[in-house]
Amino acid sequence: MNIETISNKSSRIDYIDLLKGFTILWIVWWHAGCPPFAQPYYHVPIFFFLSGLFFKKRDGFKNHLKRTTKHIGIPFLFFYAISYPYRMIVYLWDHKTLVGFRWNCILDLFKIEWRADYLYVNVPLWFLMCLFSLQIIYFFINKLPDWIIWIIALCSAATYIYTQHIPTPFMLNDAMHYLTYFAVGNLIGQKLLLFLKNNRNRIVLVFSCIILYVIIKLFAPLIQHEFINNISSHLLTFVFIFLIIALFSFIRKVDRKNILRFYGLNSLSVLGLHVPVLIVFQRIMHKLFDNFGLEGAFVCTVLTIITLYPFIVFINKHLPFCIGKNSNTDDKILS
Numbered sequence: 001m002n003i004e005t006i007s008n009k010s011s012r013i014d015y016i017d018l019l020k021g022f023t024i025l026w027i028v029w030w031h032a033g034c035p036p037f038a039q040p041y042y043h044v045p046i047f048f049f050l051s052g053l054f055f056k057k058r059d060g061f062k063n064h065l066k067r068t069t070k071h072i073g074i075p076f077l078f079f080y081a082i083s084y085p086y087r088m089i090v091y092l093w094d095h096k097t098l099v100g101f102r103w104n105c106i107l108d109l110f111k112i113e114w115r116a117d118y119l120y121v122n123v124p125l126w127f128l129m130c131l132f133s134l135q136i137i138y139f140f141i142n143k144l145p146d147w148i149i150w151i152i153a154l155c156s157a158a159t160y161i162y163t164q165h166i167p168t169p170f171m172l173n174d175a176m177h178y179l180t181y182f183a184v185g186n187l188i189g190q191k192l193l194l195f196l197k198n199n200r201n202r203i204v205l206v207f208s209c210i211i212l213y214v215i216i217k218l219f220a221p222l223i224q225h226e227f228i229n230n231i232s233s234h235l236l237t238f239v240f241i242f243l244i245i246a247l248f249s250f251i252r253k254v255d256r257k258n259i260l261r262f263y264g265l266n267s268l269s270v271l272g273l274h275v276p277v278l279i280v281f282q283r284i285m286h287k288l289f290d291n292f293g294l295e296g297a298f299v300c301t302v303l304t305i306i307t308l309y310p311f312i313v314f315i316n317k318h319l320p321f322c323i324g325k326n327s328n329t330d331d332k333i334l335s
Contacts, residue, residue: 013193014254014261016050019245021264023047028274028304031124033282034297042240044127045181049241051131052182053189057142068135071324076128078322079272080109083122086276093283112167116174124271130171134182137175146187153183157234161226180234181241192242196249209243262312263305268323269312277311278304 026043058064084106091101105120109129116126141149157180166173195201213236220232254261263270281300286292315323 015248015251016245017264018251018254018258018260019046019248019264020050020267021258021260021262022244022248024263024267024270025260025301025305027124028270028278029297029301031275031278032297032300032304033292034301035294040240042237042244045178045237046241046244047127048131048134048178048181049185049189051134052138052185052187053193055135055138055142055182055186061139064139065136068132072128072132072135074322075268075272075324076125076132078319079128080106080119080121080125083125083272083276087121090279110169112169114165114167114173116171122272122275124275126171126174127271130174130178133170133172134175134179137172137179138182138186141179141183142186149183149187153180153187156180156183158227158231161230181237184238192245193249196246202246202249205242205246209239209246213239213243262309266312266316269315270308272323273308273311274304277307281307 023043023046030039030041030043058067087105088098088101092098095101102120108119108121111118116130117123119126119129141152144152156176160177160180164173164177196205216232216236216239220229220236223229223232278300281303282292285296285300289296316325320326
């Protein structure tokens with residue numbers, strides 16, 4: 001997601017790369033079938049916040065569209081295309097025949113739906129479709145004064161419970177929801193990173209976020225009102241985002257071979273490839289064990305992460321253009 005303002009190939013923020021790695025592995029864990037109590041939904045808002053944090057102002061819509069297509073559109077189409085034959089294989093595995101397979105499922109990206117999970121070919125790719133739409137929307141919003149962007153972000157958060165079921169093409173309804181996190185990341189993200197350069201500031205922010213999180217978590221359920229619950233949910237998510245960024249900011253001098261750093265730099269490939277790999281291990285685990293619980297989800301997550309490594313190395317070396325990279329450059333999509 002375009003880390004460009006204060007991070008580039010020669011000068012990156014290591015703890016952000018680690019946070020990306022942690023978060024993308026959290027997404028794999030989420031899809032592994034872990035029990036509900038072990039899967040709080042903060043991973044996607046974190047990525048949208050980081051996307052907004054490193055959104056770069058550019059002159060001209062043509063240049064913006066060209067770059068967005070290169071770094072988001074082409075990778076989306078690449079992962080979408082290679083997932084289609086794999087989805088056929090999975091269907092054949094499950095049903096022993098292709099009779100009944102929905103051959104036109106590859107056209108799902110043109111559907112008008114309200115759900116974020118209607119991309120049957122590879123469900124997690126909804127994120128890239130949504131991000132592409134959001135990048136286009138925010139290009140025009142970004143030209144407005146900051147106070148107007150704040151109002152738009154707040155309205156987006158406040159009205160989502162009323163607009164989320166409106167069918168739209170290309171994840172536009174989801175884009176308007178995550179606009180809240182993207183816009184706030186863009187408006188204050190850089191200031192937050194500067195603030196966290198001071199060790200005292202880090203400590204203060206960590207303890208402040210912990211206190212706020214506990215307060216909201218304890219008292220929000222006492223208010224039985226849909227609108228208030230919606231706002232408190234957004235507040236809780238923002239508090240967690242600030243907390244996790246502050247915690248990761250304590251990390252210094254990271255080994256370039258650190259596993260979180262590797263998966264953080266290659267978060268786009270993990271997003272696009274993890275479900276096809278994960279499906280195999282989930283099928284095997286279900287065959288071996290009747291009770292597929294926390295342990296099974298953990299095993300599937302670990303095996304998927306390990307299996308993805310050689311695929312990621314291969315794509316980086318031989319197909320960098322397909323994932324929005326130039327040869328031998330870092331991941332700039334899910335940044």
